[in-house]
Amino acid sequence: MTTPAAEVVLEAEGLTKHFPVRKRGRAALSREVRVVHAVDDVDLRLLRGQVTSLVGESGSGKSTVARLLAQLYPRTSGDIRLHGEPTPLATARGGRRFRAYCRRVQLIFQDPFASLNPVHNVEYHLTRALRIHGRAGQGKEQLRAALANLLDRVQLTPADRYLSKYPHELSGGQRQRVAIARALAADPEALLADEPVSMLDVSIRLGVLNLLRDLKERLNLAILYITHDIASARYFADTVLVMYAGRMVEGGDSETVTQRPAHPYTRLLVESAPDPDRLTSEAGSLGEAGGAGEAGTAGGVGGAGAPVPGGEPPSLISPPAGCRFHPRCPFVMDKCRTELPPRLQVGDTGEHWAACWLFEGVAA
Numbered sequence: 001m002t003t004p005a006a007e008v009v010l011e012a013e014g015l016t017k018h019f020p021v022r023k024r025g026r027a028a029l030s031r032e033v034r035v036v037h038a039v040d041d042v043d044l045r046l047l048r049g050q051v052t053s054l055v056g057e058s059g060s061g062k063s064t065v066a067r068l069l070a071q072l073y074p075r076t077s078g079d080i081r082l083h084g085e086p087t088p089l090a091t092a093r094g095g096r097r098f099r100a101y102c103r104r105v106q107l108i109f110q111d112p113f114a115s116l117n118p119v120h121n122v123e124y125h126l127t128r129a130l131r132i133h134g135r136a137g138q139g140k141e142q143l144r145a146a147l148a149n150l151l152d153r154v155q156l157t158p159a160d161r162y163l164s165k166y167p168h169e170l171s172g173g174q175r176q177r178v179a180i181a182r183a184l185a186a187d188p189e190a191l192l193a194d195e196p197v198s199m200l201d202v203s204i205r206l207g208v209l210n211l212l213r214d215l216k217e218r219l220n221l222a223i224l225y226i227t228h229d230i231a232s233a234r235y236f237a238d239t240v241l242v243m244y245a246g247r248m249v250e251g252g253d254s255e256t257v258t259q260r261p262a263h264p265y266t267r268l269l270v271e272s273a274p275d276p277d278r279l280t281s282e283a284g285s286l287g288e289a290g291g292a293g294e295a296g297t298a299g300g301v302g303g304a305g306a307p308v309p310g311g312e313p314p315s316l317i318s319p320p321a322g323c324r325f326h327p328r329c330p331f332v333m334d335k336c337r338t339e340l341p342p343r344l345q346v347g348d349t350g351e352h353w354a355a356c357w358l359f360e361g362v363a364a
């Protein structure tokens with residue numbers, strides 16, 4: 001649960017990334033500049049000691065958000081603030097300020113095999129990270145202790161058994177633990193975990209998620225957990241944010257968003273996710289949101305036998321006007337085709353919102 005007192009570590013406002021489209025053939029002669037609207041006007045906050053999950057299907061812009069937050073890409077517009085301190089649009093890469101930011105905000109990639117160099121062993125990877133961040137200590141003894149401490153944090157013990165191993169000698173889960181240990185070498189405050197378990201065997205996913213949860217609690221980390229699996233977000237996250245076609249469409253505490261989704265797109269995600277103890281009767285959830293008028297129409301979206309919107313996500317080069325989900329939405333109204341819905345409150349707690357016209361005038 002989000003507590004009002006939780007400290008904001010990292011925050012984005014109006015975060016936008018447009019990638020230019022390379023022109024080919026005759027298009028190369030035209031003056032028209034075409035871009036992929038990968039991320040548009042995204043707001044999010046990562047709180048100390050909490051997991052925020054960013055959920056959405058492939059191509060919705062989740063990884064781009066993580067890369068923008070990690071400063072791997074320059075953003076087109078918007079603000080990123082670490083402890084309220086703005087990061088300039090074009091942070092000088094390699095500069096002191098940039099290095100300090102990168103130390104505090106660490107990214108963990110989906111594929112631990114690709115992120116570890118196959119010709120180097122665990123000791124090399126971790127020692128290098130400790131040295132880069134000035135945390136290797138003085139002399140061999142202190143370095144040894146720092147390495148053992150890192151491996152202990154990711155539950156790879158005894159350390160001596162793992163230090164000499166090469167990536168190919170480790171299981172997928174162990175490799176991801178080494179990648180997490182390498183991120184921890186920087187002593188970060190925020191971890192951006194981009195689909196950290198999706199390439200792992202189902203049997204070991206839970207272990208790695210439990211490890212991240214343990215780190216969140218012990219080290220008081222602010223974690224961004226990116227996933228297309230809304231069921232795992234329910235299990236692991238405190239807060240869930242849902243992205244569709246480059247925009248945020250819903251947010252709130254994880255239990256509410258995953259069990260009583262409001263936006264028709266979130267309902268689609270929840271409907272298609274295997275989650276055995278889902279509380280059904282989403283009709284009731286919209287009733288709670290106010291239930292009257294158009295929202296009442298939406299009450300049937302997620303329930304048994306409810307229509308599941310078909311179709312594909314839109315082109316991000318020329319995204320639909322209004323709500324980007326409108327071409328797939330079973331409850332589309334005229335307004336949805338032309339006007340972008342703002343964040344509208346769902347229910348009466350003030351923490352659950354949906355960018356959907358169905359909730360206009362519904363909240364208490």
Ligand SMILES: Nc1ncnc2c1ncn2[C@@H]1O[C@H](COP(=O)(O)OP(=O)(O)OP(=O)(O)O)[C@@H](O)[C@H]1O
Nearest residue numbers: 019036038056057058059060061062063064065316
């Ligand atoms: N470097 C790039 N240049 C051009 N377009 C890009 C680039 N990176 C991402 N995109 C486009 O931006 C959109 C969002 O991509 P992104 O990888 O952020 O989505 P995602 O939700 O993380 O998807 P996945 O789960 O498949 O990784 C996609 O249309 C993608 O093709």
